[in-house]
Amino acid sequence: MEKPFAITLDVGSSLANKTGTWRTYRPQYVDRLPPCNNACPAGENIQEWLFHAESGDYEQAWRALTANNPLPAVMGRVCYHPCETACNRGQLDESVGINSVERFLGDQAIKLGWKFTPPASSSGKQVLVVGAGPSGLSAAYHLARLGHQVTIQEAGPFAGGMMRFGIPKYRLPRDVLDAEVQRILDLGVVLQLNTKVENIEQSMKAGGFDAAFLAVGAHIAKRAYIPAADSARMLDAMQVLRGMEDEEKPMLGRRVVVYGGGNTALDVARTAKRLGATDAIIVYRRTREKMPAHDFEVEEALQEGIMIKWLSTIKNMSDEGTLTVEKMALDASGFPQPTGEFETLESDSLVLALGQDVDLSLLNGVPGLEIKDGVVQVGTNMMTGRAGIFAGGDMVPSERTVTVAIGHGKKAARNIDAWLRGETFAPAPKHALAEFDKLNTWYYDDAPKMVRPTLDLARRQSTFEEVVGGLDESTALFEARRCLSCGNCFECDNCYGVCPDNAVIKLGPGNRFEFNYDYCKGCGICRTECPCGAIVMVPETI
Amino acid sequence: MTATTIKFYQTGTHTVGNRLLDPEHRSVQADMRRTNSLNSGHRACQGCGEALGARYAIDAAMQATDNQLIAANATGCLEVFSTPYPETSWQIPWIHSLFGNTAAVATGIAAAMRVKGRSDVRVVAQGGDGGTTDIGFGCLSGMFERNDDVLYICYDNEAYMNTGVQRSSATPGAARTATTPAVGTAPGNVFGQGKNLPLIAMAHEIPYVATAIVSELRDLEAKVKRAMEIRGARYIHVFVPCPLGWGTNSWDTIHIARLAKETGVFPVFEAERDQIVSVSKIRKQLPVEDYLRPQRRFAHLFSPKPNTDAIAHIQALADRNIRRFGLVDPAADTAIAAPVATGNP
Ligand SMILES: Cc1ncc(C[n+]2csc(CCOP(=O)(O)OP(=O)(O)O)c2C)c(N)n1
Ligand code: SF4
Ligand SMILES: [Mg+2]
Numbered sequence: 001m002e003k004p005f006a007i008t009l010d011v012g013s014s015l016a017n018k019t020g021t022w023r024t025y026r027p028q029y030v031d032r033l034p035p036c037n038n039a040c041p042a043g044e045n046i047q048e049w050l051f052h053a054e055s056g057d058y059e060q061a062w063r064a065l066t067a068n069n070p071l072p073a074v075m076g077r078v079c080y081h082p083c084e085t086a087c088n089r090g091q092l093d094e095s096v097g098i099n100s101v102e103r104f105l106g107d108q109a110i111k112l113g114w115k116f117t118p119p120a121s122s123s124g125k126q127v128l129v130v131g132a133g134p135s136g137l138s139a140a141y142h143l144a145r146l147g148h149q150v151t152i153q154e155a156g157p158f159a160g161g162m163m164r165f166g167i168p169k170y171r172l173p174r175d176v177l178d179a180e181v182q183r184i185l186d187l188g189v190v191l192q193l194n195t196k197v198e199n200i201e202q203s204m205k206a207g208g209f210d211a212a213f214l215a216v217g218a219h220i221a222k223r224a225y226i227p228a229a230d231s232a233r234m235l236d237a238m239q240v241l242r243g244m245e246d247e248e249k250p251m252l253g254r255r256v257v258v259y260g261g262g263n264t265a266l267d268v269a270r271t272a273k274r275l276g277a278t279d280a281i282i283v284y285r286r287t288r289e290k291m292p293a294h295d296f297e298v299e300e301a302l303q304e305g306i307m308i309k310w311l312s313t314i315k316n317m318s319d320e321g322t323l324t325v326e327k328m329a330l331d332a333s334g335f336p337q338p339t340g341e342f343e344t345l346e347s348d349s350l351v352l353a354l355g356q357d358v359d360l361s362l363l364n365g366v367p368g369l370e371i372k373d374g375v376v377q378v379g380t381n382m383m384t385g386r387a388g389i390f391a392g393g394d395m396v397p398s399e400r401t402v403t404v405a406i407g408h409g410k411k412a413a414r415n416i417d418a419w420l421r422g423e424t425f426a427p428a429p430k431h432a433l434a435e436f437d438k439l440n441t442w443y444y445d446d447a448p449k450m451v452r453p454t455l456d457l458a459r460r461q462s463t464f465e466e467v468v469g470g471l472d473e474s475t476a477l478f479e480a481r482r483c484l485s486c487g488n489c490f491e492c493d494n495c496y497g498v499c500p501d502n503a504v505i506k507l508g509p510g511n512r513f514e515f516n517y518d519y520c521k522g523c524g525i526c527r528t529e530c531p532c533g534a535i536v537m538v539p540e541t542i
Numbered sequence: 543m544t545a546t547t548i549k550f551y552q553t554g555t556h557t558v559g560n561r562l563l564d565p566e567h568r569s570v571q572a573d574m575r576r577t578n579s580l581n582s583g584h585r586a587c588q589g590c591g592e593a594l595g596a597r598y599a600i601d602a603a604m605q606a607t608d609n610q611l612i613a614a615n616a617t618g619c620l621e622v623f624s625t626p627y628p629e630t631s632w633q634i635p636w637i638h639s640l641f642g643n644t645a646a647v648a649t650g651i652a653a654a655m656r657v658k659g660r661s662d663v664r665v666v667a668q669g670g671d672g673g674t675t676d677i678g679f680g681c682l683s684g685m686f687e688r689n690d691d692v693l694y695i696c697y698d699n700e701a702y703m704n705t706g707v708q709r710s711s712a713t714p715g716a717a718r719t720a721t722t723p724a725v726g727t728a729p730g731n732v733f734g735q736g737k738n739l740p741l742i743a744m745a746h747e748i749p750y751v752a753t754a755i756v757s758e759l760r761d762l763e764a765k766v767k768r769a770m771e772i773r774g775a776r777y778i779h780v781f782v783p784c785p786l787g788w789g790t791n792s793w794d795t796i797h798i799a800r801l802a803k804e805t806g807v808f809p810v811f812e813a814e815r816d817q818i819v820s821v822s823k824i825r826k827q828l829p830v831e832d833y834l835r836p837q838r839r840f841a842h843l844f845s846p847k848p849n850t851d852a853i854a855h856i857q858a859l860a861d862r863n864i865r866r867f868g869l870v871d872p873a874a875d876t877a878i879a880a881p882v883a884t885g886n887p
Contacts, residue, residue, distance in 0.1 A: 009627065009628035010628060011628050011629075011630065012628050012629040012630075013581065013583070013629060013630065013631075014581060014582070014583030014584050014585075014624070014629045014630060014631035015581065015582060015583045016583065016629060017583040017584075017585065017629065018583070019582070019583055019584075019585070022588065054562065055561070055562065442556065442800065443553045443556045443557050444553055444556075445553065445554045445556070481562070490561070491559070491561045492553055492557035492558065492559055492560060492561075493557065493558040493559025493560075493568075493569075493571070493572040494557050494558045494559075496558060496559070496571070496572065497558030497559070497569065497571035497572060497759060498558065498594065498796055499594075500586060500589065500590045500591070500593040500594040500597070500795075501582050501584070501586075501593070502578050502580070502581060502582045502597065503582055506574050508574065509561065516582065518582070519582035519583060521588040521589075522588060523588035523589035523590075523785075523792035523793055523795070524588075524589070524791075524792060524793030525589055525594075525792070525793050525794075525795055525796060527793060528793045528794060528796070528797055529796055529797075531553060531557060537793075
């Protein structure tokens with residue numbers, strides 16, 4: 001070709017110059033484990049479902065959520081949300097209101113009638129689930145979605161377990177619970193109520209079950225020895241809370257004393273108040289700091305006028321209901337010690353809320369089982385010493401919360417599924433944690449946490465209406481968008497924009513990005529400017 | 543500058559893109575079809591702020607002009623690293639001028655386009671701080687004074703980087719360069735009278751003057767777009783950190799730029815004629831030390847013993863910027879207005 005004056009070479013593109021050879025470190029996209037997911041006892045992929053909620057795609061969000069937990073409307077009310085305690089945003093302003101968004105999604109699903117997708121095929125296997133509490137329902141749900149035929153045998157007259165007989169209506173309205181239970185049954189799960197399993201081996205044989213999951217919970221109230229006169233009215237927390245589900249509500253009188261310091265003690269006292277007690281007094285042997293009940297529950301109870309006597313034990317109860325209470329003092333190791341100082345307390349009834357034991361009678365005669373401290377021992381796969389019999393929830397060693405129970409149900413279901421196929425379940429390896437220092441928080445806007453409305457005090461003291469309300473669409477969306485997407489690309493385009501070498505390839509919505517290692521010089525700006533810590537620099541092997 | 547106020551979308555407009563925003567509200571750089579006017583394979587150092595600033599600005603100008611753009615480029619890093627004959631990284635019509643005459647060359651191109659009746663073709667001139675504030679200053683002032691229809695963009699990395707980090711009239715006081723070594727009683731560059739080119743441009747009363755910074759992409763793009771809506775002489779001064787010349791980490795380029803703005807060292811504003819019309823406020827105010835410390839060109843201010851006088855001097859200059867341009871909003875409420883809960887019960 002004829003070239004202009006003084007030009008000897010054809011014009012070329014700099015693309016011929018592969019600057020990738022300069023690199024000593026290469027950027028790589030990673031997914032890190034967000035602290036919320038890490039903290040969730042039910043193994044929810046919170047960051048993932050928030051991502052869908054942020055786009056306003058609530059159904060997709062709900063489907064991602066329920067892949068791990070079938071009870072979001074319940075969870076969004078009763079979960080103690082360790083996710084929010086762990087949330088990185090807490091170090092910036094306030095944690096993301098994960099629990100309120102979860103509730104919004106759960107309520108939305110009930111309102112719009114969203115259903116679970118039934119399994120594509122049936123395995124032909126039969127699984128018996130004993131107990132229709134959170135753990136049993138969760139296991140039944142996961143097993144059903146994996147294609148197994150599930151039968152739940154429940155001793156009580158309703159499904160729900162502790163969600164019904166342990167959590168008062170003002171925290172969990174029963175229509176919400178019923179709707180979420182029904183949705184699980186709609187998957188083809190058979191629920192047999194008033195069916196107490198007396199002997200697990202026999203029940204399995206009789207029903208032709210290939211495996212069983214036991215989740216009978218812990219509902220035998222622990223008693224403390226308190227000398228009491230014959231006509232003294234002494235009840236236990238389980239009697240009271242279970243009685244609330246009957247037509248005839250328990251008669252507690254005007255002055256109700258509750259003995260204990262857990263959430264159940266608070267639930268009983270708050271229930272007594274709503275039943276018309278003028279005084280509902282909790283007697284607890286240690287201090288507020290040592291109280292196992294959750295802080296917000298103590299707060300709500302105090303607001304409602306519940307009184308709490310700290311550092312006190314009950315010695316005895318007279319015919320007239322007079323309680324003798326001994327003052328305690330904490331010793332150096334933080335244990336309460338008697339002081340020999342006594343006082344009296346008038347009561348119409350005393351309710352013991354001292355924890356619960358497990359009824360293990362159904363396991364009598366099952367070989368290979370190990371029982372320690374009143375609970376059944378299980379392996380990491382949730383299987384008991386007896387092959388094919390798995391257990392979870394309050395009847396195995398664990399923290400006794402609804403969420404933990406739901407997590408057990410899921411874990412057990414996955415292991416049962418593998419076991420039925422003669423395999424062992426191998427959970428996917430966990431990603432490294434997305435700690436706060438992995439984030440570039442410059443990019444996030446300040447945004448206040450949306451708080452849920454609470455019922456006015458007068459109605460809280462006299463009715464069983466739900467105390468905590470829900471977020472509406474706009475506030476729930478706002479709250480979801482407060483999520484920092486810790487450790488997981490949310491397609492903010494920063495890497496694509498900040499690369500001085502145009503070495504990041506944008507793959508389009510939903511497909512994230514790719515590095516063009518032909519030209520990436522390894523400067524690391526993308527890593528520094530990634531808001532959520534989803535890029536790492538790794539040394540090149542030269 | 544005027545930016546659309548948007549609802550709270552996780553990162554607002556701080557990030558390059560935002561999947562929750564309408565496409566027309568997203569940045570040019572977020573667009574999969576951006577020009578990439580300065581393409582891969584250029585020979586700029588790792589983490590070059592100038593390469594980044596140039597792509598940001600020219601991609602935005604390309605979008606604003608419907609790709610009808612010609613650029614003249616002064617000698618300097620941007621020219622040398624992009625176009626070692628016969629290769630070039632430019633994906634637009636581009637001409638290399640001399641070191642000192644790029645404003646005049648651009649004026650010529652604009653005149654030629656006028657003669658050809660191609661009013662749709664727009665002209666950009668670009669150069670480094672040396673080519674702009676020193677050797678090209680005469681040509682640039684003439685271009686302003688004649689109000690030639692050119693947008694001049696200066697990429698300010700505060701020294702003659704291409705030839706090995708020599709001092710320019712844009713080099714800050716106390717900075718170490720090859721010609722202002724950190725020796726003697728007043729190490730580094732002298733604190734002179736300063737030569738603030740954006741203010742000098744304003745003194746010419748040209749229609750549009752702005753400063754911008756690589757850490758504020760949306761602001762930079764909006765200014766280029768605005769400049770392209772106007773005819774006549776326009777000037778944008780872009781602050782671009784230079785990892786090699788400043789002794790900063792290649793991965794910190796944007797971070798350093800952000801610190802320059804958050805400390806008040808580099809004021810980001812916009813002017814029409816001789817009036818400032820908008821200011822980009824400091825979001826989280828920081829002391830100048832935070833900006834100086836990570837740069838080896840200021841290392842002698844901190845060891846062997848702290849040079850408190852020099853640091854105080856630089857702080858005083860930043861404070862003056864803050865006062866003069868109103869960079870800090872006393873009543874600033876950075877929190878996003880939240881919707882009011884109307885949920886049950
Ligand atoms: C008339 C003239 N004098 C000197 C040079 C050598 N020279 C080339 S680039 C340059 C410095 C450029 O500095 P600046 O304009 O700040 O751009 P940077 O390289 O820093 O981006 C010099 C001195 C030249 N090309 N022409
Ligand atoms: S900010 Fe989002 S991803 Fe990070 S911990 Fe909180 S909820 Fe999880
Ligand atoms: Mg320069």
